[in-house]
Amino acid sequence: MNEIASCASHGEGIPAPTHAAGRRQPLIDGIEKVTGRARYTTDLPATQALTGAILSSPHAHAEIVSIDVSRARALPGVRAVITGEDCDVPFGILPIARNEYPLARGKVLYWGEAVAAVAAEDEQTARAALDLIEVEYRTLPVYISAAEARAPGAVLLHANKPGNVEREVNNTFGDVDAGIAAADLVREESFHYAEVAHAQIEPDCTLAEFDPESGRLTVQSVSQVPYYVHLTISECLKMDPADVRVIKPFIGGGFGHRTETLPFEITAALLARAARGTVKLQLSRAETFTIHRARPETDIRLKIGMKKSGEITAVDAEVVQRGGASAGYGIITILYAGALLHTLYRMPAVRYRGFRVYTNTPPCGPMRGHGGVDMRHAFESLMDMMAETFGLDAFAVRRANLFVAPYQSVNELKVSTCELAACLDWVEQASGWRSRKGKLPRGRGLGVACSHFISGAAKPVHWTGEPHATVNLRLDFDGSITLLTGAADIGQGSSTLLAQIAAEVLGLELARFRVIAGDSALTPKDNGSYSSRVSLMVGNAALAAAEDLKRQLVAAAAKRLEVGVEDIECLGEAYRVIGTDRMVSYRDVVKSALEVTGPLTTRGTYTVPLDMQGGKYRGAGVGPSPAYSYAASVVEVSVDEDTGQIKVEKLWVAQDCGVAINPLAVEGQVQGSVWMGMGQALCEETEFVNGRPLRGNLLDYRVPTIVESPPIEVKIVASYEPNGPLGAKEASESSLGSIPPALAAAVAEAIGVRLPGLPLSPDRVLAALHARRREERLKSALAGAR
């Protein structure tokens, strides 16, 4: 026996289990990233690849009368030319709403929509071939705003959707009229939000390899959801999914841009098959902007009833979202705008009407804080305005509406843990709110707001009956453990987190682990990285897989040490008979464990318990989650009244994410998330003229640079989420929504006016200041006349 000899039962020589969780852990793939070795889709070796290129529509709404590709096909060096004829299967992330084609069929619905594509031996030939494609269009009226598209008599973008309304939501929970009647103050306001974009720094790209001998296809792409890409490509190409392999290389950010199969991914596959070879389809930054899928332009009308105490008695909200040309996640987005009204504060009664509208703009989709961000701004802003009427402080009105978890909302969402009260306490104290609020010099202001988000949707987008997440752990003779997951690490650090969870359970150093993420030939299917589902759902699966492995190792140790399994404790690098100094090293336990079975693979799964899957009403699938994360933020700004320029001086954010498995990564996620909220609040917006995007680059679509980005202080508030792995819940979306309203409140203090929407761009701030001055002049003139 190779038992480790030891001097004393608690002395030297006895290994202690490693605590990989809770540590400030640099990313397990960080070295690749800082050395430039990390290969993103565009970096993959593909010397033989043909160049793909897309012909896009020069009209925002038009019938395609004819397409002639004969001259393009005849050009030497061109290996494939395809059009809408080559794929007649509509796609879309929601099985109930599929109305997009990789290449337009019959009609184009937005400027830049793909109409044809070529694969050629080099870029020059590909571009020349595009010029040779002749398309005849008959233009149709262009609807850029939701109002235009909904106007009576408007041409329908999709024949089955009258009024161009993709989905109308009508939900009432609790007695709204009674709540309004019981209020001491009822106020209604309207808000307008510009459309924003993800603007991840990596442009879109797909590499598709078709092997004519085997008829198999391998696709590598920039996806957050390789499984959905796999599924959609098989469907659109009418291939057996078993003949398709999807691999996720390094991904340069996502934020929701890549949470559904995107048209160019299917096009690349179609081109590869048509050319019977490998095609690289690299999109430009402008094309990447046109793929879009981000937060829609939104109009909100909101009415709140409030008691003098600040307690909210009822909410009545109406939301119109300009959804763009196809369905995508639209139904989910419009439902989230209503569902996320519920679980931040106690809401006794809520009426919600939502309209998701088709327009001749690029399709919108989910963006960090999916569906809830604009509504959160409206809600927090109106709450502040009403609190002012009662002379209530912004903290007081929020505290007046807190619930104590566990809590069930009127729309049947179950919140197991919520530390929002502690979050508020921390930001109040850290920002010096009590001594500074209201006493700042002119042009300066402080604002506070809260927000929250789900830790994964309890109901997956595609209901298959399978578990929500599966993780495999593979242990071989060398003692190293490979964690296999379909979850896509897109920079958020999910691979690191999953390895930490498994390492924690087994008491081992992270160095013993490798993670393979997102290769359909190797890794178990996973729904992907969206709705902040990975930490909790895939984390729970990793935990279960590690526990199973540990059970097998404990059994092997027990056999070897000739005791019962209950007598064995796992110390990571050794297994010991409890209370003795008899033990066996990890390496030898591995040997024993593998003796009979050979290399071991364990499986862990996670399924959301049925009682957390929500109610039975229409739309009830959107909102339920095993856990909700909470954040409170204070923003300090100064405003230059001459230029309308806002300077954000500092952000304080308190985050309740349960136990932080990797506090370093949590801080990074929270900083990135609130900063993104700041960008939306300050300057980000898309713009279209006759359907043509005016801001399809990173200069006109302004994201904050390092110069205008403030210090961000993050506090991780201690809590423990019983439904999460090792007590954890999500950490990267919940904080975003708090920033736009907190920033707007700070600006309101600084300049004495509240703007009715976002962004608070200098031109809008100036216009508001002018209006204020006009009003002041009018008032003093009236006073003088009296």
Add this chain to the structure above:
Amino acid sequence: MKRLVSLWLNGRHREDAVSDNLLLLDYVRETAGLTGTKCGCDGGECGACTVLIDGEPRLACLTLAAACEGKRVETIEGQAAGGKLSPLQQSFHENLGTQCGYCTPGMIMASEALLRRNPRPSEADIREALSGNLCRCTGYVKIIESVKAACES
């Protein structure tokens, strides 16, 4: 038209026939096969392609390869000398100055240029030096911390 260009790439001499209009970005990534330098935009918008030319930070997407005749070009791949990470690389790794990593090579190269010029930069110096490099993941906080920590090491 093609011409012969001779230059030093990460300290090694090279001679290549390049077309007059070949961008340094494509030269580095395709001709030399060093894909660490990234392309994030359609030209001059993002800073992801930042490399050093004779020690100065330059956008490889706005520079012609032919213009680098006789010059010393440095990319992210040249930073880990003798297999040891540079102080900036080490620090970006340890302090999570990188999340998705796509902006990282450009960030590190722009920071490297700064530190060579000014080994003790103030926070304002760091912000100024990185003002042309966009990052969509980090909010820049840990990037600034990474640069500061690299100066201390």
